[in-house]
Amino acid sequence: xxxxxxxxLSAVVFCIxxxxxxxxxxxxxxxxxxxxxxxxxxxxxxxxxxxTGSAAGFIFTVFIISITVTEAAVGLAIVILLFRVRRxxxxxxxxxxxx
Amino acid sequence: MTxxxxxxxxxxxxxxxxALAVVLSKNLFHAVLWLALALTGTAGVFLLLDAEFLAAVQxxxxxxxxxxxxxxxxxxxxxxxxxxxxxxNMRIGGGTAVAAVLLAFIVTIVGKRPLAMARPEMAGDLTxxxxxxxxxxxxxxxxxxxxxxxxxxxxxxxxxxxxx
Numbered sequence: 001x002x003x004x005x006x007x008x009l010s011a012v013v014f015c016i017x018x019x020x021x022x023x024x025x026x027x028x029x030x031x032x033x034x035x036x037x038x039x040x041x042x043x044x045x046x047x048x049x050x051x052t053g054s055a056a057g058f059i060f061t062v063f064i065i066s067i068t069v070t071e072a073a074v075g076l077a078i079v080i081l082l083f084r085v086r087r088x089x090x091x092x093x094x095x096x097x098x099x
Numbered sequence: 100m101t102x103x104x105x106x107x108x109x110x111x112x113x114x115x116x117x118a119l120a121v122v123l124s125k126n127l128f129h130a131v132l133w134l135a136l137a138l139t140g141t142a143g144v145f146l147l148l149d150a151e152f153l154a155a156v157q158x159x160x161x162x163x164x165x166x167x168x169x170x171x172x173x174x175x176x177x178x179x180x181x182x183x184x185x186x187x188n189m190r191i192g193g194g195t196a197v198a199a200v201l202l203a204f205i206v207t208i209v210g211k212r213p214l215a216m217a218r219p220e221m222a223g224d225l226t227x228x229x230x231x232x233x234x235x236x237x238x239x240x241x242x243x244x245x246x247x248x249x250x251x252x253x254x255x256x257x258x259x260x261x262x263x
Contacts, residue, residue, distance in 0.1 A: 001103050004209060004217035006148070009111050011205040013118050013137075015198040018121030023194035025187055028127060028172060032134050035165060036118055039141050042157075050148045053219035055228045059237055061153055062229065065160050066244055070251035072165045076172040077258035083176050092189070 006047035014040035025090050027079050031072065037088045106147055114140040125187070131169050138162040149218075152226040 013036060020033030049057020069090050086094060117140060120133035138161045145154040188194070233241050 002109060005107060005216040007209050007214065008206060009114065009200055010258070012115055015202040016122055018201060019194045019198040023191055024122065025189050026127060028169065029130060032121055032130055032169070035134060036121060038104065039138060039143050043141060043144055046150050046153060048229040050150065051215040051218055055232050058150060058153060058225065058229050059232055061246060062156060063240065065156055068247060069160050069164050070248050070256070072168055073255045074240040074251050077169055077255035079163055079172060080175055081258045092145055
């Protein structure tokens with residue numbers, strides 16, 4: 001098996017995540033879509049690193065996984081805080097900055 | 100290697116199916132559980148790519164850490180609101196169009212150029228390679244990552260603490 005099926009698989013998962021981010025109304029749902037997209041990028045990086053024989057792709061993946069965990073923690077803290085203030089987690093109800 | 104295509108297609112079906120369930124299921128809790136399955140499937144893909152260390156990290160941090168955090172967030176929010184959180188999709192047509200155009204774009208580009216067919220031989224153990232690279236060439240980003248995670252931890256506590 002060559003590199004191509006892995007790249008296509010990663011593209012499919014990325015696009016599903018993009019669909020989730022653009023269509024979900026719930027903020028937690030949007031975060032789940034972002035996790036899917038990060039995941040797809042990781043598959044891509046690992047596949048390219050394995051097929052080119054360079055270790056940098058693996059290192060990048062380690063960094064991406066750690067940063068994603070931090071991002072999820074901070075993002076969900078923001079969701080809980082927003083919920084406490086505005087009583088909603090629907091992204092289209094959060095229009096306080098709309099002119 | 101004859102088992103690789105079978106394993107790859109099986110994992111692909113699991114991964115794409117659970118990813119679709121994540122973005123389409125009405126129940127937020129079910130979506131999180133489907134995400135756990137998708138992340139586990141990704142760990143399987145890493146195993147197929149000979150990256151055992153990354154598969155372990157993926158299972159521990161992603162499937163273990165993120166799923167736990169999200170479940171906590173849902174439980175806390177549901178207790179605050181006092182009812183089950185449902186979620187719906189909006190602007191499905193637009194979202195589908197954006198995702199489909201991007202997918203067609205990537206597939207066209209990937210199809211135009213032949214990509215590598217064979218894997219080069221790995222120079223030694225991958226876990227050893229990653230560990231050595233993290234402590235020599237990438238030591239500064241590694242330490243910055245530690246600071247970032249500490250800052251994220253403190254920021255999350257600061258955001259989520261009760262009003263006084």
